[in-house]
Amino acid sequence: MNNEGVIYRISGPVVTATGMNAAMYDVVRVGHEGLMGEVIELHGEKAVIQVYEDTSGIRPGEPVLNTQETLSVSLGPGLLTQIYDGIQRPLPTLEEEMGVFITRGVDADAFDLEKIWTFEPQVAVGDEVVAGQVIGHVQETETIVHKIMVPPSVSGVVKSIESGDFNVTQTICVLDNGTEMQMMQKWPVRTPRPFQQKYAPETPLITGMRILDFLFPLAKGGAAGIPGPFGSGKTVTQQSLAKYSDAQLVVYIGCGERGNEMTEVLDEFPHLIDPNTGKPLMERTVMIANTSNMPVAAREASVYTGITIAEYFRDMGYDVALMADSTSRWAEAMREISSRLEEMPGEEGYPAYLSSRIAEFYERAGRVETLNGDDGSVTVIGAVSPPGGDISEPVSQGTLRIVKVFWGLDAGLARQRHFPAINWLNSYSLYPQSLDQWFRDNISQDFPEVRTQISGLLQIESELQEIVQLVGSDALPTDQQLTLEVARMIREYFLQQNGFHDVDAYCDIHLQYQMAKAILSFQDAAKSAMAGGAVLNDVVNVPARSDLMRGRFEKGYIDIIADMVKKMTDEIAETVEEN
């Protein structure tokens, strides 16, 4: 076997090498500086390589070394709280090694190999262990126990097992067949990690955002797409999800996005508290940042790096949420590389395999029975940035075909400063059926019915609005005017949520239900008051109603909302007597 070849051709991030034995997806080192690359095509003698770093100044004739490995991530204690580039190099280490600008040819371990962790064994000598089985625990952060698992495809009888302080490369367990295990393992990013079987999702991922949880819920193990034009709040929505969703772990991929945005996340997350555990958010987070000006091939790899890390934690039995912002940049990276390869393009210059790659990626989401029989999930939420906001383009369409939840962001709403600018008329979730039982059991028996009423009102409003556009609202009968008022209350009080407000940014699911009920109480009270002769204007303007609506910005709202609703209905009833 000849592992060494020479460069034949360089065209941007694509390099061709000759004279080397190579297999598809082998990782190679290119040029005198040893730039990292991956074999993506073979033509007879020639291997086509996508290089993860800038190739300026590299010449034909320089050496290429095949490592014979596929692109892999390191998995083990030390992953959490890290921020990586697209090929799992920690950005703080890169700063130490090469300063504030990202240059090239620097290798960095994914985490500190020397750091000592306390390993508590969970198996004993003589136990039989199988692939995926947990052999020990490491308390990685305050909230997360990192479970050390037998790598897939390994099994045997424990011959020796350690306990105590070790680093990730020291052997902590030996099997009778001679297999030595360390706390760190590697896994190729383009191969999904194995599991026993996929279950149907039946638990919602509670996000604390009213429009999402209440109207368009996402299941743990599900997949959602958020398309939207620029300025419609994709990133804010993704960040809110990373902050407040009740996943146990979050993998956040900033894929081809703005540098300053990643900095903001980095500045903010260590100071934010996870509402579900009360501990700093950073302790449950792994971040991947490959900004738009970082090498495009590493951007292509970044989503795979992220999802492999997510799967690894899923295998420990955790519920993991992965945010990819934005999958369009990932698709564009594919397009760019495909065009350098002179492949026959499909739609809009994207490669013909675009939709199957998107489908494969989202298919790695799911709620599974892990190899060790535990229950874990990966939920994937992908932002899409359609050009001009037009979702008929290939990336949006490829995504919509596969995801079951569509949160459509709307530039018009954003312009009206209605945030989150998720359009309630064209968004959808296909999960309610499988989740309704959970909502009935855990929130309220009539939860699904309340949801149907709320979304029905919004639907009626959109029809009435068409008439109002033509004749003005005064021309409508009073019952329809009331419907418009109720719908306005839904929009302003319930759907709008201030992602930057201390209290309003996260809304407990029980409170969401109470708020929805409060709107319906208003409707009922107003109807009966008006039947008794009350005037719409009086009904709408009772002071208790605006107190109720403003109350959501105060702490402890959930404790007083019932009283406030009562006060409102009383005041509305009084409007009858006034007349």
Place this chain on the structure above:
Amino acid sequence: MTGKEYRTITDVKGPLVFLNKTEPVAFGEIVTLRLSNGTIKNGQVLDTSDDLVIVQVFEGTAKIDRESGVTFMGDVFKLPVSTDLVGRILDGAGRPRDGGPEIVADEKADIIGAAINPYSRQSPNDFIQTGVSAIDLCTSLVRGQKLPIFSASGLPHNDIALQIARQAKLKDSDEEFIVVFCAMGITAEEYNFFRSDLERTGALENAVLFVNLADDPAVERIITPRLALTAAEYLAFEKDYHVLVIYTDMTNYCDALRQIGAAREEVPGRRGYPGYMYTDLAMLYERAGIIKNKKGSITQFPILTMPGDDITHPIPDLSGYITEGQIVISRELHQQGIYPPINVLPSLSRLMGSCIGEKTTREDHKSVSDQMYAAYAQGRELRGLVAIVGEDALNERDKQLLDFSGVFEDKFLRQTRDEDRSIEETLDLCWTLMSAIDTKYLVRLDQKWIDKYHPDNRA
């Protein structure tokens, strides 16, 4: 490897020259071409292999023939940088254009520029007062931000850019910006306008100009902004200056990119622009920012003209996905004779939240900004309704809002080209204008600010 001259050109196509039988040539290497008539042209390697090298020629390929000599310079494109750059005018390839001497280099910097490690960045949060009310109130500019002007042909974007360049300063500070001005494919007339204005105000002494005009080679436009940004990075991150980079017009830059893509027979993306245009633009825009433990900063103010006033055109669209907001210039307002004709409704500054408020501008800024925006938006919407049902059909609230939208444009937006309003003046003006609306309709204003700032309560 320098020195050896090849005469092995096989093909010339558009801005590209193909040649074979060379020693190994580096990707991105700089090339000089000597024509048979003695003319020297420069280029850069776009594709290199043992058999074939493709060179992109900056000055156009006119008069290049198979006898022309090609020399590889052994290095990638670098700009000689030093503080001597300040006050100079250079052409689109970095050569003096003002008749002055060559730049004496402190060092030579690679013009492609490396990406700033996101971990090493510092979040921008210093408010820049531009003195333009619409920008300061609604789309506040932050030091280290990239905020483009989305304009269209025939609109006064150049005046606005110059006014900002003249007036921009940190609040309560006299610290001035170094302006790096990068012209790409603009007309000589526009250039003269910029230069004479900078000269008139004395700003030229604190500026570096890189100029590629409409009749200069289009391909050179690919490197012009990279030169400008390299100079900006040197001044900001090596010499601690705060730099404001203005480039105009990004649309010409993108068209040059398309021209090269077409010549290379690349698979085109939308409207014929190359599929990598997003990445390419990001390599420019992302060179804005602040770095931890460095004193300087780069703020970018790109100007682009939207072809056909279409904000969904690939150039504004891809820019909008990278930049931190946009300032949209409106033809409608311009035709009403309003300067600056900024349409605040689609305009946005993503970093605004971090730079306004009690500590930086004034405590009521956010509240006032939201209310002004909302009232204007509603007033504009009502204009459509009035066209159908007539003004008499409006209720009292709607009438006030409708009137306000006119006042907003006439009194708030409108200012003269040298009117420099402080943020306090802008906010006080807002309160005066809003006082025409009944307070009970001003639902986005906090009561405590109404008590403190409303003209009725101040008198």
